Amino acid sequence: AVQxxxxxxxxxxxxxxxxxxxxxxxxxxxxxxxxYQQKPGKAPKLLIYAATTLHSGVPSRFSGSGSGTDxxxxxxxxxxxxxxxxxxxxxxxFPRTFGQGTKVEVK
Amino acid sequence: xxxxxESGGTxxxxxxxxRLSCAASGFTFSxxxxxxxxxxxxxxxxxxxxxxxxxxxxxYADSVKxxxxxxxxxxKNSLYLQMDSLKAEDxxxxxxxxEAVEMATTSIVNFFDSWGxxxxxxxxx
Numbered sequence: 001a002v003q004x005x006x007x008x009x010x011x012x013x014x015x016x017x018x019x020x021x022x023x024x025x026x027x028x029x030x031x032x033x034x035x036y037q038q039k040p041g042k043a044p045k046l047l048i049y050a051a052t053t054l055h056s057g058v059p060s061r062f063s064g065s066g067s068g069t070d071x072x073x074x075x076x077x078x079x080x081x082x083x084x085x086x087x088x089x090x091x092x093x094f095p096r097t098f099g100q101g102t103k104v105e106v107k
Numbered sequence: 108x109x110x111x112x113e114s115g116g117t118x119x120x121x122x123x124x125x126r127l128s129c130a131a132s133g134f135t136f137s138x139x140x141x142x143x144x145x146x147x148x149x150x151x152x153x154x155x156x157x158x159x160x161x162x163x164x165x166x167y168a169d170s171v172k173x174x175x176x177x178x179x180x181x182x183k184n185s186l187y188l189q190m191d192s193l194k195a196e197d198x199x200x201x202x203x204x205x206e207a208v209e210m211a212t213t214s215i216v217n218f219f220d221s222w223g224x225x226x227x228x229x230x231x232x
Contacts, residue, residue, distance in 0.1 A: 001169075030214075031216075032216070032217070034218050034219065036152075036219075038152070042224075043202055043222035043223060043224055043225055044144075044152060044202075044219075044222055045222075046218055046219060046220050049209075049216060049217075049218030049220075050209075050211060050216040050218070053216070055218070055220065087151065087152055089152075089154075089219070091206075091217045091218070091219075094157065094166040095154055095166070095167075095168050095169065096142075096154035096157070097154065098151055098152045098153065098154070099151075100151055101151045101152070
């Protein structure tokens with residue numbers, strides 16, 4: 001199975017900060033990676049798919065980069081509604097596997 | 108509007124069985140790939156199972172293989188997860204999700220664009 005290593009597991013940031021979260025795959029997965037945001041008690045929401053494509057309706061402050069084994073989610077200017085947990089998910093192969101998650105907290 | 112509504116979650120004793128349902132609306136269910144995911148209390152997300160649009164192709168996580176069965180009824184726009192031989196570690200919120208497909212320049216891309224609100228399963232004596 002493809003293992004996804006996500007870092008950091010948590011971070012503290014302020015509104016307006018630039019935030020970067022990374023995921024590393026245990027083998028090459030082309031660009032078959034998505035980023036999801038989850039708030040407590042809610043279902044995950046798709047932000048980015050195919051590593052770099054912004055999902056419809058998602059603010060442009062979110063962006064994704066990478067291919068192969070190394071991927072990054074960037075929030076260019078953190079907004080109050082962005083405090084949440086973020087997960088990467090590879091859809092290159094079965095079993096689908098998530099990163100461990102990154103909790104973005106208020107500094 | 109795409110809508111997925113899970114039901115069937117409840118408390119069950121270890122070794123017991125449960126059937127989860129996911130009612131779909133607002134899109135063409137019969138041509139959509141579907142998945143189950145879960146999230147144990149305080150833990151991260153875990154993929155559980157996949158079924159193709161026709162039901163002919165199915166995959167499971169190793170943690171549930173041989174105990175869980177995914178199925179679908181396209182005439183009823185419904186997805187199911189039959190859960191047998193339940194263990195305490197199956198305690199989680201279970202989500203169904205649509206797996207969408209898009210034609211990119213040189214390939215097909217997949218993503219999970221619609222999720223239900225989740226249904227809670229508690230396995231405890």
